[in-house]
Amino acid sequence: MAVIAEPVTKPVSRLHFMLDRREVLENILIAPAIIYVLLLVGLPLLLAMYYSVSAYTIYNPTWQFVGLANFTQIIDNPNFLQTLGNTFIFTFGSQLLGLVLGKFGAFLLLRPFPGRKIVRALIILPFAVPVALATIAWQWMFDSLYSVINWTLIAASIVTREDAPNWLGNPYLAMLCVIIINAWRFFPFAIVIFLAGITAIPQDIIDAATVDGAGFWRRNYQIILPMILPIVAIGLIFGIVFTFTDLSIVFLLTMGGPVGATSVLGFAGFQTGIVSGDVSHGAAISLFMLPVLLVVVIITLRFIRRREI
Amino acid sequence: MPRAFSRSLREVAFFFGITFFVILAAFPFYWMVITAFKPNSDLYDVTNVPFWFNEPPTLEHLTYLFKETLFARWLLNSLMIGVCVTMITLVTAVPAGYSLARMTSRKGEALGIAIFLTYLVPPTLLFLPLSRIIAELGLQNSMWSLVLVYPTFTIPFCSWLLMGFFKALPPEIEEAAIVDGCSLFGAFIKMAIPLSLPAILTVVIFTFTLTLQEFVYALTFVSSSSQKPVTLGVSTDLIRGDVFFWGEIMAGALIAAVPVAVAYNLFLDRFISGITGGAIK
Numbered sequence: 001m002a003v004i005a006e007p008v009t010k011p012v013s014r015l016h017f018m019l020d021r022r023e024v025l026e027n028i029l030i031a032p033a034i035i036y037v038l039l040l041v042g043l044p045l046l047l048a049m050y051y052s053v054s055a056y057t058i059y060n061p062t063w064q065f066v067g068l069a070n071f072t073q074i075i076d077n078p079n080f081l082q083t084l085g086n087t088f089i090f091t092f093g094s095q096l097l098g099l100v101l102g103k104f105g106a107f108l109l110l111r112p113f114p115g116r117k118i119v120r121a122l123i124i125l126p127f128a129v130p131v132a133l134a135t136i137a138w139q140w141m142f143d144s145l146y147s148v149i150n151w152t153l154i155a156a157s158i159v160t161r162e163d164a165p166n167w168l169g170n171p172y173l174a175m176l177c178v179i180i181i182n183a184w185r186f187f188p189f190a191i192v193i194f195l196a197g198i199t200a201i202p203q204d205i206i207d208a209a210t211v212d213g214a215g216f217w218r219r220n221y222q223i224i225l226p227m228i229l230p231i232v233a234i235g236l237i238f239g240i241v242f243t244f245t246d247l248s249i250v251f252l253l254t255m256g257g258p259v260g261a262t263s264v265l266g267f268a269g270f271q272t273g274i275v276s277g278d279v280s281h282g283a284a285i286s287l288f289m290l291p292v293l294l295v296v297v298i299i300t301l302r303f304i305r306r307r308e309i
Numbered sequence: 310m311p312r313a314f315s316r317s318l319r320e321v322a323f324f325f326g327i328t329f330f331v332i333l334a335a336f337p338f339y340w341m342v343i344t345a346f347k348p349n350s351d352l353y354d355v356t357n358v359p360f361w362f363n364e365p366p367t368l369e370h371l372t373y374l375f376k377e378t379l380f381a382r383w384l385l386n387s388l389m390i391g392v393c394v395t396m397i398t399l400v401t402a403v404p405a406g407y408s409l410a411r412m413t414s415r416k417g418e419a420l421g422i423a424i425f426l427t428y429l430v431p432p433t434l435l436f437l438p439l440s441r442i443i444a445e446l447g448l449q450n451s452m453w454s455l456v457l458v459y460p461t462f463t464i465p466f467c468s469w470l471l472m473g474f475f476k477a478l479p480p481e482i483e484e485a486a487i488v489d490g491c492s493l494f495g496a497f498i499k500m501a502i503p504l505s506l507p508a509i510l511t512v513v514i515f516t517f518t519l520t521l522q523e524f525v526y527a528l529t530f531v532s533s534s535s536q537k538p539v540t541l542g543v544s545t546d547l548i549r550g551d552v553f554f555w556g557e558i559m560a561g562a563l564i565a566a567v568p569v570a571v572a573y574n575l576f577l578d579r580f581i582s583g584i585t586g587g588a589i590k
Binding site for chain 2 (some may be wrong): 022025026028029030032033034037040041042043044045047048051060066096101104105108110111113119121122123124125126127128129130131132133134135136137138140141143145146148151161184187188192238239241242244245246247248252255265267269270273274279281282286287289290293296297300301
């Protein structure tokens with residue numbers, strides 16, 4: 001009996017043997033995730049790079065290589081330079097505003113007080129709710145005729161109905177609105193990140209600094225801030241990446257208008273590549289995000305390394 | 310006396326600050342609620358005070374939303390997409406996170422960082438080539454394209470989250486199971502997975518909310534109304550011509566937003582500890 005059974009059990013035991021080798025099992029377990037990501041992130045990334053140096057459009061899907069012609073055409077377009085500038089203003093404006101609000105909010109929420117849990121739940125709302133839906137709510141609040149903000153300003157006699165601001169119709173105000181919505185979306189995230197960092201600092205370090213005579217500002221900026229810097233950096237990286245490449249707020253709120261005043265890279269790439277079907281130019285526009293992303297990635301890696309040491 | 314005065318001044322400033330933040334964060338949602346239940350005659354009258362109901366609240370926007378629009382269909386689409394993406398994500402990210410956590414070599418660390426970085430590759434860089442790939446697969450204009458594409462960001466995100474959780478799980482538990490005759494793979498299935506069920510639940514919730522929050526891919530790949538997920542449907546399809554139906558739009562946004570907001574609040578702490586991936590030790 002045992003002799004007959006032997007050839008049957010052998011492959012099974014070999015499989016078991018394979019699965020029982022730690023490094024083999026580890027590779028097998030991680031393989032599906034890696035393959036999925038390689039196929040649907042890695043491959044498209046390479047494709048995007050190739051599209052940007054080709055003459056590919058939806059109507060004429062050719063792989064013909066045209067060198068850097070797409071890029072020179074894009075840079076020669078003054079609208080594109082405005083878009084690039086807008087993207088930087090949008091990103092840094094909203095991140096700065098978000099960070100300031102976040103730091104201030106975390107400072108307030110650090111102290112226990114009755115109802116803190118409810119307050120935290122309410123403050124987290126902007127980050128939790130889908131950005132598209134929140135943007136629509138803001139659009140209604142910035143409505144040219146029924147704006148609740150204008151109603152309040154008029155009721156407080158700050159402006160009259162005749163010269164009430166047309167939030168989304170004025171180029172500068174429209175940019176301000178887009179920045180405010182994005183900062184509004186990210187500041188709860190910043191608060192949470194700051195809180196997580198600050199509460200992780202051992203109390204004895206702060207006590208020791210206090211005993212050594214460090215005042216409020218010194219404790220804040222020379223002890224707490226350097227200690228929470230790695231975690232804040234990770235939060236900021238998320239914020240910068242998702243803001244710099246964002247499309248939804250601009251798409252829903254202003255459609256890049258008025259006259260391109262709020263057009264950002266993601267939006268321009270969408271308009272050219274998807275709406276107009278000019279894939280190669282769209283890809284080239286989107287690729288302008290890459291240098292910024294690379295810088296961000298390098299900084300991230302340095303922070304992760306530093307954490308390890 | 311001046312000390313007591315300055316202290317109470319501080320208290321006032323503190324609660325003033327808290328009130329400011331609460332209003333800033335929550336007002337748009339209050340505005341959603343108010344708009345969703347106001348009759349049109351109240352809504353579009355600039356002489357009314359907009360902050361509360363000048364006429365009795367109405368359910369007409371809600372009934373219109375469910376009877377005259379595809380809103381129910383969009384909810385169903387979103388549910389379907391969420392369930393499928395969650396399953397794909399669990400099947401791939403749970404083993405991947407475990408593997409990353411248990412890899413002791415430099416390779417494991419490098420792979421972990423690489424996976425984290427793919428999460429940072431933005432949709433606006435990938436949507437053009439992906440739209441071509443989806444067209445090649447014949448999935449354009451179908452919600453199944455989203456089922457295919459959403460795991461590209463949920464898998465990295467959840468692998469990274471789960472890696473952190475599995476790292477906190479002492480390997481001695483699995484070693485004990487192996488000593489008792491369990492295989493290495495069996496130890497993962499029978500010990501590590503049941504012990505990390507809370508983490509897996511977190512991943513399920515976050516995969517679901519991530520799919521609900523996504524907008525760019527949905528906008529790019531799906532244009533026929535009946536295939537849209539709820540976020541896209543509410544924000545792009547309830548506008549006819551240039552006319553906005555604010556009551557209906559806000560009611561739809563409210564219904565789609567409430568579950569996500571509740572889930573986020575319940576799981577926020579886990580989310581943060583996952584996202585920072587042990588940046589604090």
